[in-house]
Amino acid sequence: MKTTNLLIPTQKEAPNDAQVISHQLMIRAGLISKLASGLYSYLPMGVRVLKKVEAIIRQEMDKAGAQEVLMPVSQPAELWQASGRWDQYGPELLRFKDRHGRDFCMGPTHEEVITTLAAQYLRSYKQLPMNFYQIQTKFRDEIRPRFGVMRSREFIMKDSYSFHLDQDSLQQTYELMHQTYCNIFDRLGLDYRPVLADSGSIGGDSSHEFHVLADSGEDAICFSDESDYAANIEKVTFSKQEVTCQAQTTEAQVLTKKKTSIEAVADFLNIDQSECIKTLIIKTENGFKALALRGDHELNEIKAHNLFGEFELASDDEIKSLDLKKGFIGIKGLSIDLIVDYSAAVLCDFVCGANEWDHHLTGANWQDVKFIEADLRNAVEGDASPDGKGKLVIKRGIEVGHIFQLGTKYSEAMKANVIGESGKAVTTTMGCYGIGVTRVIAAAIEQNYDDRGIIFPASIAPFQVVIVPINYNKSTRVKALADDLYQQCLEAGIEVLLDDRKERAGIMFADSELLGIPHRMVLSDTHADNGNVEYKARNNADKIEVRFEEALSFIQARVS
């Protein structure tokens, strides 16, 4: 294609609401354009990248025996009511009524629809297993869209759903999808890791996330430094520990005026935060509970949710009503249940609130305190790996893929049964597998850029080669050579962009680099004098002169 036929609105400056590098570069390179918060249009260059990513996903999914379908974006409420998610889902689910007043929603995912299809058409166990996928726009009304297409409200996702007669069959497909995802992310040229994950609101048992490693990632992932253990921080579990210390000091109440945070108390008493115990009060369906954690640890809300069901932190008024003093809540003399994190339960001679205004206890110990132990906290760097090998290292990741074993949650709700070998109806067992297509693009850019712009992995670049002729509109010789090379590339099936604009060299160079096209051929009168063309790779500063006659084969060798 020729540049003058394309809309490539490159910009020198990024809009100042673009925080992360991928967002800035996608705007500056003219890949996307913002319509409203969390809604983006894909411009021609962006669409080319999108299509590349989709093509790789399609090829690998097809290879794995999955079949492509396409389901509606808008879905009737009845389906969601049947699965129970109409009420379960919060405001993230965009709901609306049609002209007859019937309830609909914009699909944030398609379990209900695909399971309805399965219920309609899957009759016999002989048809199983089957794996359906689609590449489709999803809508999630995010609390806070940000980072461009990384967390947008409308986005494109490849989602697939498999149906099985039994768990063994599901396990096989799950493993096949795991491998397929690795193949896809390998081909996309990304540095990624599969990690153990929580299955979240979709429900189900076994689950892995695929994370692209990047400092701007929104998730924390934990790795063992000695084994191949890898898990989302939410999913790292700890077990009960042995008490190894002995109480040595005597308990004392000290004045800690206005020191209401762990940090302030630790500073004030000149001790480490890990020597403190903090007490949180939560409100559950079964009343208020007190949770005790080590000062330097954080509550893991998913673990708490699993233990207590729906809960929220108690409000100031609720704390007051329990006769507790916010900022000075301790573990002694509580009138409500106390649940203590495993790692807090093994502390000796610690500091905690005194349950009196402006006072904390020092040298406190657990004797005489009634409590239950549980795993309540998030992992921190340096924790022992749960598999017993090595210590945990924490890195940031962008979640680009997620695979789940759903079990029968949806197939039961939507009555997706088949007749089994015995002639009786069997509820199918399901798996589900997603890839954030648009997020993959942002993640790829987060991992591949320099101060001049994007450095696209070859597999997803909008073009493989850009031809930059200098003085295309003045030098008939340069024009003839450029057109010739362009034709040769086209005939050879190479995706080539000819920059035929009447621009100065600097602008064309800058734009081609901003766009991240992997290979560049420069044609100029000076090179033509020697019968040469200049080649430069986007990811390498060296320029190479190539004989014009050999230019095509030179490029072919590099793009293949």
Place this chain on the structure above:
RNA sequence: CGGAGUGUAGCGCAGCUUGGUAGCGUAUCUGGUUUGGGACCAGGUGGUCGAAGGUUCAAAUCCUUUCACUCCGACCA
């Protein structure tokens, strides 16, 4: 949802305190000079200053309301 901030030309911003007919850079258009790393000169196009209401002889500027966008937070008791 809570807190903070910002809305002025496609993009980046100034002007607002102290009201007086709207500006800079960049982009864009025309002409010319340039031509291997975002050129230079000259001329031009483009904004109901987010919206509504109010105060005033006069509002981008002051007041009220509202909308949008962005950031931080929504475990540290």
